Amino acid sequence: MNKQSVIVKNLSKSYNNKVALNNISFEVKKGELFGFIGPDGAGKTTLFRILATLLIPDEGSAIVESFDVIRDYKSIRKIVGYMPGRFSLYQDLSVEENLKFFATIFGTTIKENYELIKDIYVQIEPFKNRIAGKLSGGMKQKLALSCALIHRPKVLFLDEPTTGVDAVSRKEFWEMLKKLNEKGISIIVSTPYMDEARSCNRVALINNGEILSIDTPENIIMQNDQDILAVKTNDLYKLILDLRSYEKTDTAFLFGEYVHLCPIKPFKDLVLLEEYLQSKQHHDIIIKKIKPGIEDCFMKLMKRSI
């Protein structure tokens, strides 16, 4: 029995000479929760559309549950659940009608698979007669997920499911994904939010159509295990510019109210940096050593790939 849910080899896709995916290869194991992390325009949606058989790649192959996305697209459509980034259910049909419609199209009924979607559906069931267009962002996502699950798919493709959803709903949504994952459904999810990466079994960092790194979130952080510095002064904008022109700086990015500074070599002493900043007329200087997060790793990998 094949242990891989998705196998992608040397996949490329361009739109009018603009490269969206450049020679991408990766594998997703069965029952894995696999995340694609990358900024807008990284090629995530193109990849998902190819996997969901909506787009034909220029080169390379993609196998989903041992079906080829080009040759066996009909079989794939029966066993995958796809949730596009944009809310794509009928806004003028009610919650229940939408769910029933998709169940019927897949040749099943709500009753048959209720157990699978129960945890999610109970949260929107009080509004089952409300039309989908009048639901809140979080409820829309829950409905879309229910519809994507109604035929008990083996693989779920979720393209930026949490974009435009409030922080609480996002957290709930990831809890639901984990539960589904425990039931044996392979889940491939993309997100621009770095903090969500921690919930995945493995993540792929993707930028400009290329995969920068694939590993567990812990390993990605460990590989770049190097103390970084959080720096704050009275003038943040000037601080970024000054830090970037500092000879010992590898990368410097703004995270909230701090600038995360990744040095080329670890600093032995922070005094030199402080003196440098003072010489640039900064006041209220705070410098802290912190553990890198996945964001820091991403920024570092991204800078290297350029």
Next chain:
Amino acid sequence: MRTIIYILRKEFRQLFRDKVMSRVIFILPILQLFVLAYAATFEIKKINLYVVDLDKSVSSRELINKFQGSSFFILVDQSGSYHLAEDKLKSGKADQILHIPNKFEKDLNKFSFAKVQVVTDAIDGNTALLMNAYALSIIQDYNKDLIVEEMPIIQQADPININHSYWFNPELNYITYMVPGILVLLVTIIGMFLSSMNIVKEKENGTIEQINVTPIRKYQFITGKLLPFWIVGLVELAIGLTLAWIAFNIPILGSIWLIFLVAGVYMLVVLGFGLIISTTANTQQQAMFIAWFFLMIFILMSGLFTPVESMPEWAQIVNYANPIAYFIKVMRMVMLKGSGFNDIAEQFFALLTYAVFALSVAVWRYRKTA
């Protein structure tokens, strides 16, 4: 099968949930039927007549009385100056001048032979012909021995007496003539717009993405999209025919089933056309404009407002590709003449071929992968 039924239910649900659209679909066509049936007529009533009577005799007054007695003419003014009359004609206050020279009565009595002049504003050729014909018939009626001199068309008093008898529409009632054609327009407009907008709407809302990843079959999807509007179209036609019968007293001499048989095929042509537009356009706006463009050409060339026979030859050839022209002809033949299937077989098979062609292209154009 279950899938198709559920898609149908979904389409109808969406259609009737949209309060504005469901009203538009059923109320506007009825309004349109009434407005067009009364407004789109070629009959000319109330011709503004200016009389220049230089004779002022009993005979001339009798002639003028004849005109006044006709329901077609309104005497706007009367004077002895031809120049004044011409001014009225130029300013559009009069449509026609009746010019009676002096010695009219005298000549009539002396030589049993006299002249009158009729001048007609011929900006609109069709109207001018009709006005002329009306004026001539009144003058001829007054005295068959009168020689009429009229402008711009010269016509001798006819030595042969012609009596007309109009078949299938004996009173030359324009409503009888127009309504079958207008009914065709109604179902065409509704069918074309609904079907051309539908898939585009799914594209705009992104719902087509979600549909495309399901195992739904092409034929199921297309059937689900066509059948609701096919049904709506035929229901509209039924309502229209009932109204035509009740409100306009238009008989249906032929078989009602024959009308619906042809209408069923015709709706497939219209919907197929709409679907082709739908698969080509990316926004509802684009679909709207493309649909309008074809509708305008088809309607204006259909023979509803101007007879196809009087169009130039190339236009008549183009009309072989005009489904509206076929269906209007069938409607008029079956409703007014009582034609049977054999009489309309040519049109029927033309429409059938068209339907197969339009639907094949539509199915071929609709692909589930981008």
